[in-house]
Amino acid sequence: MKLFDRLKDAASESWREYTHHSFVEQMAAGTLPKEAFQTYLVQDYLFLIDFSRAYALAIYKSRNLKQMRSNLLGLKGLLEVEMDLHVRICERWGLSPADLEQTPLETETLAYTSYVLEAGMRGDLLDLKIALAPCVIGYGEIAERLAEVPGALAKDNPYAEWISEYAGAEYQELRSHAIAELDELAPSHIEADQFQRLVTIFDQATRLETDFWQMGLKRLPTR
Template identity: 25%
Template sequence: MSFSQELRKESEVIFQGIFEHPYVDGLGKGDVPKEALIHYVKADFEYLNAFINIYGLAIAKSSTREDMAYFYEKIGFVLNSEIHPHNNLCQVAGVDYDDLQGYALPPTADHYVSHMKSAAQQGSMGELLAALLPCPWTYLEIGHYLIDKYKPEPNHPFYDWITFYAREETASITTELREKLDHWAQNVGETEKEKARQAFIKSCQLEYGFWEMAYTQEEWPFKIS
């Protein structure tokens, strides 16, 4: 069993919790409260900006041009492709995407971003990869889970969102990051692998927390203008 397979097996209960979360299930049913859609997009826009920053840190940690080119290419995917599922949610909510950009992160999303940046800045390449991997991996499995469970047709309100994350390009990102993490794990000791494991599990926990944050429209306890 590869290192990434071990991580996926250990995090099974979290993945199942994500699949069963009312926000995710609501996407499959075609019924998510407008306010929850808006809260998600506001937070995810800034979260993906942080994801781009971390790809930049991965370039800085890379020792080959092949790896540098890979992470550079993935920045383009976030900038040019992941706007499509956001636009789907905005269309259903009846809001303009541009109006949901530039907001402060709610507590859980802020914690998630801080965790990823800490792993990227202070940890090894393995920790960086492990912190990033749950995002594409959980979304890939969510896409397939919702297709299998609800079999959405093109007239489904979240058809574009669901099919975007189930498509081959999303699968390839997960596969490539897993391969890079597995290759790294073959050449390090148990102490380094344990740090990467902790980074992966925490990101999985925070993926669940991100859905909960959006569904409950989590805010900071006190609003300071």
């Protein structure tokens, strides 16, 4: 059984709350308020900056050149491809680069990014990758499921682009790689106390992802 599946089973309640959150369910239905998605887009951009720092930390934490090169490719992909893609998506939603750069971090964003970086600083490369797993792997799982919802990829659904991006072959390959990487980094035998420590990291990061979705809904203007 893959380590990711073991972690997901051990944190099943938190994982379901994250992957079936009202935010993503409304995206599939096309009913998510525009303001909620805009809040998410801006904060996700800010999150990606610290996500890139986490990959830089992963290079430092790597045990060998193969791991260093792999994490360097991930870092370059974030800085040179995904950040630009995110800016273009934001522009289509009426958000300029200045809007992104001038917006302060929300508490939920700060809590999440701080936790991921702290987990990586305190632990080893496996700890860091497990802290990143709910984001890297979870987005792929969520989008794959949402893509199967009738009408989710319809042209009149404003969130079809987000869903198709993460449900697409390129991101699904990244998801599969991240799942396999956890097994490559894990020791052949994980003691019960070590596994519980890994579950704690995974569960906490998952709950912080849930808070990230909820942040968008909480910041909706009152009518």
